[in-house]
Amino acid sequence: MAMAMATPLRPTSLRNLHLLLRTAPRFVHNQFGSHNTSTNSSSVNPTEVSHFNALASTWWDPHGSSRLLHLMNPLRHDFIHRCHGMQPVPPPSANLRYLDIGCGGGIFAESAARLTGTGLVTAIDPSPEVLGVAQAHARRDPGLSGKLSYLNTSIEGLAKPGSVEEQYDVLSLFEVIEHITHPAEFLDACQEYVKPGGWIVMSTIARTWTSWFTTKLVAEDLVGIVPRGTHDWGKYINEEELRGYFLEKRGWNSPMVMGVVYVPGLGWKEVSGSEKVGNYFFGIRKDENGEFEIGAKSVVWGH
Amino acid sequence: MKPFFSTLRARQLNGYVCQTCTRQLRRKPQRRSYASTSSRTPEIFDVVCVGGGPAGLSLLAALRANPITSTLKIALIESQSLTPTRTFSPSPDSFSNRCSSLTPSSVRFLSDIGAWKFVRGERVQGYGQMRVWDGVSGAAVHFDAFGGAEKEKRDEGGVVAYMNENVNLTAALLRRVEELGGVEILDGERVEDITLGREAEEGDLSQWPVVKLSGGRELAARLLVGADGANSPVRGFAGIESTGWDYGRVGLVATLCMEGEGEAEGRVKTAYQRFLPTGPVACLPLPGKFSTLVWSTTPELAAKLKSLSPRDFVGMVNAAFRLGVVDLKYLHTLEGGQEEEAAWREDHVGFDGSKIPQRVVGVQDGSIASFPLKLRHADTYIGERVALVGDAAHTTHPLAGQGLNAGQGDVESLARTIEYAVAHGMDIGVRMSLEQYMAERYVKNHVLLGVVDKLHKLYSVESGPLVGLRSLGLGAVDALEPVKAFFMRQAAGTGKIL
Numbered sequence: 001m002a003m004a005m006a007t008p009l010r011p012t013s014l015r016n017l018h019l020l021l022r023t024a025p026r027f028v029h030n031q032f033g034s035h036n037t038s039t040n041s042s043s044v045n046p047t048e049v050s051h052f053n054a055l056a057s058t059w060w061d062p063h064g065s066s067r068l069l070h071l072m073n074p075l076r077h078d079f080i081h082r083c084h085g086m087q088p089v090p091p092p093s094a095n096l097r098y099l100d101i102g103c104g105g106g107i108f109a110e111s112a113a114r115l116t117g118t119g120l121v122t123a124i125d126p127s128p129e130v131l132g133v134a135q136a137h138a139r140r141d142p143g144l145s146g147k148l149s150y151l152n153t154s155i156e157g158l159a160k161p162g163s164v165e166e167q168y169d170v171l172s173l174f175e176v177i178e179h180i181t182h183p184a185e186f187l188d189a190c191q192e193y194v195k196p197g198g199w200i201v202m203s204t205i206a207r208t209w210t211s212w213f214t215t216k217l218v219a220e221d222l223v224g225i226v227p228r229g230t231h232d233w234g235k236y237i238n239e240e241e242l243r244g245y246f247l248e249k250r251g252w253n254s255p256m257v258m259g260v261v262y263v264p265g266l267g268w269k270e271v272s273g274s275e276k277v278g279n280y281f282f283g284i285r286k287d288e289n290g291e292f293e294i295g296a297k298s299v300v301w302g303h
Numbered sequence: 304m305k306p307f308f309s310t311l312r313a314r315q316l317n318g319y320v321c322q323t324c325t326r327q328l329r330r331k332p333q334r335r336s337y338a339s340t341s342s343r344t345p346e347i348f349d350v351v352c353v354g355g356g357p358a359g360l361s362l363l364a365a366l367r368a369n370p371i372t373s374t375l376k377i378a379l380i381e382s383q384s385l386t387p388t389r390t391f392s393p394s395p396d397s398f399s400n401r402c403s404s405l406t407p408s409s410v411r412f413l414s415d416i417g418a419w420k421f422v423r424g425e426r427v428q429g430y431g432q433m434r435v436w437d438g439v440s441g442a443a444v445h446f447d448a449f450g451g452a453e454k455e456k457r458d459e460g461g462v463v464a465y466m467n468e469n470v471n472l473t474a475a476l477l478r479r480v481e482e483l484g485g486v487e488i489l490d491g492e493r494v495e496d497i498t499l500g501r502e503a504e505e506g507d508l509s510q511w512p513v514v515k516l517s518g519g520r521e522l523a524a525r526l527l528v529g530a531d532g533a534n535s536p537v538r539g540f541a542g543i544e545s546t547g548w549d550y551g552r553v554g555l556v557a558t559l560c561m562e563g564e565g566e567a568e569g570r571v572k573t574a575y576q577r578f579l580p581t582g583p584v585a586c587l588p589l590p591g592k593f594s595t596l597v598w599s600t601t602p603e604l605a606a607k608l609k610s611l612s613p614r615d616f617v618g619m620v621n622a623a624f625r626l627g628v629v630d631l632k633y634l635h636t637l638e639g640g641q642e643e644e645a646a647w648r649e650d651h652v653g654f655d656g657s658k659i660p661q662r663v664v665g666v667q668d669g670s671i672a673s674f675p676l677k678l679r680h681a682d683t684y685i686g687e688r689v690a691l692v693g694d695a696a697h698t699t700h701p702l703a704g705q706g707l708n709a710g711q712g713d714v715e716s717l718a719r720t721i722e723y724a725v726a727h728g729m730d731i732g733v734r735m736s737l738e739q740y741m742a743e744r745y746v747k748n749h750v751l752l753g754v755v756d757k758l759h760k761l762y763s764v765e766s767g768p769l770v771g772l773r774s775l776g777l778g779a780v781d782a783l784e785p786v787k788a789f790f791m792r793q794a795a796g797t798g799k800i801l
Contacts, residue, residue, distance in 0.1 A: 062733070062735040070735055073727070073728075073729075074727040074729070077727045077728060078727075110728070110730070111727060111728030111729060112728055113728070114725075114728040114729070114730070115728045136507075139506055139507040140506070140507045140509075140510055140511075141506070141525075141730055142347055142505065142506035142508070143347075143349075145505070145506065
């Protein structure tokens with residue numbers, strides 16, 4: 001879609017509006033539809049990388065282009081807290097391991113590393129500029145050293161866990177999946193990084209007429225609170241698609257969802273049912289009795 | 304550091320003004336000192352609180368008492384020695400002249416953080432009503448007449464506020480902080496300088512305030528809290544302007560001995576305040592026969608009052624609640640003998656003895672003091688790694704007895720804001736984490752300062768149409784439930800929006 005091109009922030013013009021309307025959704029298609037992939041493919045879309053490279057410098061400006069992400073970050077923790085609250089046995093209160101994929105400037109990664117229950121956060125992002133911003137910013141907080149490690153890689157380039165201890169309690173994909181070209185393959189790749197009983201948590205936007213109107217037309221074009229070209233509406237994924245994907249796979253349980261709405265002046269608010277129309281969080285837990293696969297050999301464990 | 308209003312302005316204009324222009328709006332002088340001569344690596348703290356008064360100590364008690372924020376590494380810097388506060392052992396026959404009224408919501412907060420239990424209850428006096436009247440027209444407003452709904456805002460004893468010595472409160476707070484432990488207390492240490500840190504091998508502290516102490520220690524603060532009073536050095540470091548005016552008045556305080564204990568036993572007492580053209584004079588009850596005086600007046604008249612013999616001073620205080628404005632003016636011109644002159648005049652003036660304080664019979668030795676009255680409001684309470692609370696953020700005229708309560712409200716809000724930030728992994732020092740505190744407190748305090756200021760100015764007028772209007776006004780305030788409820792909510796600190 002033409003709107004996915006990385007374009008700098010600029011005022012709305014009639015021409016842009018016309019272009020946007022021309023590319024408006026005509027039909028809803030499912031991103032999980034089958035397609036051929038070569039074995040060396042990366043989940044990362046080069047256009048997306050260059051778009052976020054261009055945004056790097058403003059990532060930590062609380063009144064800049066990432067303000068909405070800064071405002072949303074506390075809700076990510078609330079959602080993870082809620083997922084953990086679902087477990088029959090609560091997670092350990094110390095030394096939790098987080099893997100943050102598509103960490104961007106590190107808004108979530110830093111905050112996860114600051115929590116008292118966190119042992120380690122590994123945060124990865126394919127954009128070198130953005131990761132540079134994340135690393136420079138983390139240096140400003142001496143409290144983060146030793147708890148947060150950044151890697152400039154995609155999930156495909158990340159070392160595979162060799163044991164349960166190297167897997168993660170929480171794998172987070174915040175505002176990531178809608179930027180991925182082939183989300184099903186990407187999620188396949190993520191799964192082996194999660195500990196049995198651990199969670200994949202993500203946030204994204206439902207692919208509906210409402211979300212096209214709010215995220216593309218209003219937020220990017222009319223009001224300009226989100227940089228133009230940040231989103232490609234065609235890549236948005238609906239909650240039931242994610243649910244269907246994981247439950248079909250087997251080995252996953254307890255799907256959780258929380259719809260949120262940005263209310264100007266009030267910030268992000270949870271609105272029950274809004275996951276059907278706009279931004280939402282999705283969480284799913286790996287079965288505790290699972291198989292740990294390392295290459296061809298497989299290890300089975302119990303509680 | 305951008306002053307709040309210019310930041311706000313630039314933000315509001317963002318959508319309407321071209322980028323270059325908004326950028327120019329934002330370009331404000333940087334006030335922070337960038338001079339960094341530090342040769343050593345500073346010790347790193349999460350919270351460094353400058354000022355060990357009621358606001359600073361209650362913030363530390365609140366943070367330490369909460370399991371979520373108790374993991375923070377905290378230091379307190381106080382230029383005075385805290386030993387006298389720590390060893391507070393008062394005589395039942397004397398009271399400090401520095402007292403404050405504490406609203407039920409302040410007391411509830413102090414109980415929540417576990418400090419109220421250390422306040423010596425026998426030195427605290429609740430009062431259930433406040434009689435306020437216009438010294439020129441005699442029009443009265445009874446603060447206790449405020450509808451059934453407002454009664455629920457009081458505590459179970461029907462108390463609208465408690466009179467308490469400030470030192471009783473700080474001693475209790477310090478005991479609580481020391482009971483909780485975990486705060487590095489650096490008392491008797493002056494702040495020599497506050498600068499920004501440096502970028503070093505192990506981390507970039509170039510955005511962190513570093514406080515240099517007279518004893519040589521250097522503390523880097525994730526969040527530097529200015530609880531350091533009206534002339535806040537922390538506010539100066541942050542380049543935050545504080546605007547307002549001097550009232551040209553001083554608050555004259557004294558501990559008074561009354562002829563009796565006041566209202567019947569078991570019942571809460573009454574506070575009195577009369578608006579005189581020179582400023583309000585208030586007599587606020589303490590336990591037993593004691594009361595505390597807060598007389599706002601001109602510096603000249605205050606100097607005169609301080610020079611009188613105790614006997615004549617007592618005569619003047621009695622007269623201030625009883626005689627006409629003209630009589631008081633005349634009494635102020637006398638070199639001495641006020642007591643006899645006032646007694647003689649009282650026989651010729653009609654007043655309702657049930658609506659004024661009991662007769663004062665003595666003044667505690669050495670308790671007469673005065674301090675200048677000012678209105679100040681900082682342009683913002685927050686900056687990058689800086690938050691201001693209490694008098695560092697705002698100072699007000701004492702006529703509503705709200706100064707200390709506003710500070711406690713600040714602290715409760717800031718502690719809650721910090722708790723939220725810690726629970727959500729936010730850096731507690733960055734402006735974004737502190738925005739909630741600013742949003743909760745700024746407008747609320749601004750309204751309070753404004754109302755108090757207008758009351759002061761309204762009653763400073765001695766004659767003319769305004770006097771008639773304001774008696775009408777107070778009469779109307781007395782009659783109109785919603786307006787009364789507004790004043791009462793402010794006085795009791797239960798206001799919702801304002």
